[in-house]
Amino acid sequence: MLSFTTKDALKVAISFVISIVLSLYFGWEKPYWAAVTIVVLASNETYGQSLKVARERLMGTLAGAIIAIILIAFFSQDRLLFIGIYLILAAIATYMAFDPKHGYAYRMSFIVCTMITAVGSFDDFTSFSMIILRLQETLLGIVVYSLVYRFVWPNSTENYFFTLLDKVLLELKTYCIQLNDAISIEDGQKLVEKLAHTQQQIAKMEMLLDLPLSGSYRLSNQLKKWQSCTIASYEIAQKLNHFAVQDPKQETTTKVTSNDLDEIQRKLALLQEGVKNDERPMGQLSLTKSWHDLTNLSPMESSRNRLINAMMSFIIIGCCFGAWIYIPIMGSYMFPLLSSILAVSIMTMPKGLIKPAATVTFNTSVIILIEYVFLMPYFTELWQLCLFYFINIFAIWRICSTPALALYKLLGGNFVVILTMSALNLTPSYSIETPLNTLIMLFLIFGIISFFENLSKPLYK
Structure with missing residues (x-):
């Protein structure tokens, strides 16, 4: 092979x-x-x-x-x-x-x-x-x-996009588990670096959806859905990054409350369910950003x-x-x-x-x-x-x-x-x-x- x-x-x-x-x-x-x-x-x-x-x-x-x-x-x-x-x-x-x-x-x-x-x-x-x-x-x-x-x-572009999406969702899920308890400043810094890499992957997803999608049936026919997935992934990464940033006055990073973590995990669960089920809409994700906002992900x-x-x-x-x-x-x-x-x-x-x-x-x-x-x-x-x-x-x-x-x-x-x-x-x-x-x-x-x-x-x- x-x-x-x-x-x-x-x-x-x-x-x-x-x-x-x-x-x-x-x-x-x-x-x-x-x-x-x-x-x-x-x-x-x-x-x-x-x-x-x-x-x-x-x-x-x-x-x-x-x-x-x-x-x-x-x-x-x-x-x-x-x-x-x-x-x-x-x-x-x-x-x-x-x-x-x-x-x-x-x-x-x-x-x-x-x-x-x-x-x-x-x-x-x-x-x-x-x-x-x-x-x-x-x-x-x-x-x-x-x-x-x-x-x-x-x-195809479609295969590459979904490979990136699966990788991003797995990384976000792992980061949620790590932030379940307060972590050291050193661990917080490492997590911030990992999240920066994840956001680069999300930027690639945004770029892929702006490419010609001929031959990519799922992407071209459900474009708004996958745009919503990309936006939701970015918003989750932003929230996790906020909690991972170290507080110089304390020995640990800002502790994530149960409500904060529940909200992030609920959004991530909805996102994962929507990816698995093509018929499931993404309207319940409550997005705060537009597709245009994501164009700023790539450094200019x-x-x-x-x-x-x-x-x-x-x-x-x-x-x-x-x-x-x-x-x-x-x-x-x-x-x-x-x-x-x-x-x-x-x-x-x-x-x-x-x-x-x-x-x-x-x-x-x-x-x-x-x-x-x-x-x-x-x-x-x-x-x-x-x-x-x-x-x-x-x-x-x-x-x-x-x-x-x-x-x-x-x-x-x-x-x-x-x-x-x-x-x-x-x-x-x-x-x-x-x-x-x-x-x-x-x-x-x-x-x-x-x-x-x-x-x-x-x-x-």
């Missing part, structure tokens, strides 16, 4: 290979775009989340293409004006990337705009061809991913921090453009392209990722380059290329299945494509210079971003 992680790794590898084979069959020049789409979609926890990301990715691709056309049409003749407007767009994309609903679409629109303006070389025909190709590859990746994940060992970046991140993207990309113009950096347009994409992507992520990202880049690139130099030049058949990508993607997803290695999974999947992209051309080529230059540029950009990120740390709250 295959484990969940093995099944998931197989699905990613199958989708990855199919997207490459179909791209080459259709004669498309950049099959790695479809493959990267598979990697991005597969990095989400559920099929519903992937569908949301797919929709945002498509919206961002369309928006980025339109912005690129406007930039090329009106500003391509004036270098300083083009760069100035481009930097403003980078700042706007960084600020809007923190939007809880469409943040990914804003970031993707800037990335697509960057790729089209850079690779298109300001030529109208080339840029238009790039736009069409990008849309084709993105759609192909989405369709392949959807078909494979829908019919091969499907793992403050406006001040968002503005600082936007400003840092503006400065980082501006410095990289200056270095590219006045210093002879190898790689033609690749340096400003990579610096723009990495600056906006990293500034919209949690701080402190530069060092882990650099470590992941080095570790994965060494293995991939060894394969690229000593193995791939001997490939003469398509099935050999497919087997190479299948084994690598399967190994990455299977070995890096734990949350602690999520960065290896995401970056490793991308680097398998980026460092070997010349092998995916309609006429394959194997030159070590291109991947080595790419790696040198990546580490140079990491250094620049790290410098400005450390410089801006005192500004954040």
